[in-house]
Amino acid sequence: MHKRTLKWIVLATAIAMPLAAQAHKVWLLPSATNVAGVDPWVTVDAAISNDLFYPDHHAASLDQLVITAPDGQTAKPQNASSGKYRSVFDLELTQQGTYKVAMVSQVLFASYELDGQKKRWRGKTDELATAVPKAAKNVEVTAASNRVETFISNGKPNDVALKPSGKGLELVPVTHVTDLVVGEPATFQLLLDGKPAGDLKISAIAGATRYRNAQDELTAQTGKDGKFRLTWSHAGMYWINASTEDGNSGMKQASKxxxxxxxxxxxxPE
Structure with a gap:
């Protein structure tokens, strides 16, 4: 199997399943989330790992990387590269305000029977027609929509880059995402295709899980308005995750x- 194809499959598999329930987690990790001064830069790692923020499994692909600048325009990463266990890139913060760094992907998963044998396939939307044989029976197709994000503010934060697209599962900050403090409740809202996503479980896991016997996890539930609240127990980087499933794929090929x-x-810290 081609190395590039294998790498893409590992990433797709890791982010298409409910992330809080599996060992491998996908993440973006900036070297700083609040910066100031003349010509500030940050370095961002992207990986799939067993232990949070410790690259020990596979590099995340940067093919679907999208960086939104404080004015809403797209910013470009610099010095991007991918190794065995992590990908990395630099970001020059040329504007004042908040940047959103995101990996956004949509893939299809198909299961079917061919000549009495069960088969599985995963790939891009435009590949489905030729990937699944016409003679296949009991074909079931699932679309997987996934978003992985982090945020960096240069000087005073703003909200332009945080505007939701109205597609898939998205986070809308009520408390600003780069203004989170230990002991102070933070409120967020989850949207599903632009509408409040109610009754979803939120998992917030503190980093450095490599050095703990148990995950330091906070949980919350969204209300009918899609909002939820978290009160942080200590300072540091947190991995936040929510997942759901529905029958609104928006594609004639996929049923869910x-x-x-x-x-x-x-x-x-306080």
Whole structure:
């Protein structure tokens, strides 16, 4: 199997399933989430790992990377590269305000029977027609929509880059994402295709799980308005995740859809 194809499959598999329930977690980790001064830069790691923020499994692909600048325009990463266990890139913060760094993907999963044998396939939407044989029976197709994000503010934060797209599962901050402090409740809202996503479980896991016997996890539930609240127990980087499934794939090929949202947020000391 081609190395590039294998790498893409590993990433698709990791982010298409409910992330809080599996060992491998996808994440973006910035070297800082609040910066200031003349010509500030940050370096961002992207990986799939067993232990949070410790690259020990596989590099995440940067093919679906989208960086939104404080004015809403797209910013470009610099010095991007991918190794065995992590990908990395630099970001020059040329504007004042908040940047959103995201990996956004949509893939299809198919199961079918051919000549009495069960088969599985995963790939891009435009590949489905030729990937699944016409003679296949009991074909079931699921769309997977996944978003992995982190945020960086240069100077005073703003909200332009945080505007939701109205597609998939998205986070809308009520408390600003780069202004989180230990002991202070933070409120967020989850949207599903632009509408409040009620009754979803939220998992917030503190980093450095490599050095703990148990995960330091906070949980919350969204209300009918999609809002939820978290009160941070200590400072550091947190991995936030929510996932759901519905029958609104928006594609004639897929009968259902799996969605996940993941973010890395930094909580500052009091």
């Amino acid at each position: 859809r799996r969605l996940s949202y993941t973010a890395t947020l930094e909580v500052l």
